[in-house]
Amino acid sequence: MPVQYYLFLSLALFCIGMMGAMMRRNAIIVFMCIELMLNAVNLLMVAFSKMYNDAAAQIFVFFIMVVAAAEVAVGLAIIVMMYRKVHSVDINILNRLKH
Amino acid sequence: MGIYEISFWVLTIMALSCALGVILSRNPVNSVLFLIATFFAISGHYILLNAQFLAIVNIIVYAGAIMVLFLFVIMLMNLNADTEPQKNRLVQIAGAISGGTLLLVILAALRTSTIESLDQQATDIGLIKNLGKTLFTQFVLPFEISSVLFLSAMIGAVVIGKKEKEHTA
Incomplete structure (x- = not known):
């Protein structure tokens, strides 16, 4: 399987995630689209790790997953807090950081 | 077309269609379920690429932990009705066009780039023994630092999510 196929697949996943982040108004869906983009990058890194026969890329994917888990914990806490303040997760309302 | 190619194309179509389902479905719960299906397809790709450890970690961490967290938050906020206000058409079309242009x-x-093909011989770099040795010799300092990151993220989430008292300024 040529590595180009994995390149194009992860490119398509990344662009779908980017489109979703720009098209939706729900903050949770925007957050999920960011997760999708991170996973597209992970897939590409694993494909290149197999191509160059190097384990360091897979360790990097592991660290990306670690950072994504920490990011989700803090980000969802922020979204819950925003919901408690303004009773909405619409990012058009959340464009001011000050309440 | 061998079993490898067939499973590659099946997983690719599954990943792309479920990713489209994430951004197109109106109900946030459906979006979460589509995203879980996308992660399973990506895990299948990891297995095809002989990265078994990452496939299992992807399922456990992403599909198991992170997505359940999303589902909890959505159900906690009662967002599982499709009452989300839509962006106006112009912004949606602009987003789709700019993503498609990228x-x-x-x-x-x-x-037209020429990258050599993935060699088919079985490599064992994705197995847990090999990755563990690399992680605990070459990358042991980032591993320990990531534990500090987790601790600070946990404390931060608790501090942010704590209910404020009424009169504190």
């Missing part, structure tokens, strides 16, 4: 530009730039 796809086209990078596709056109990479179309």
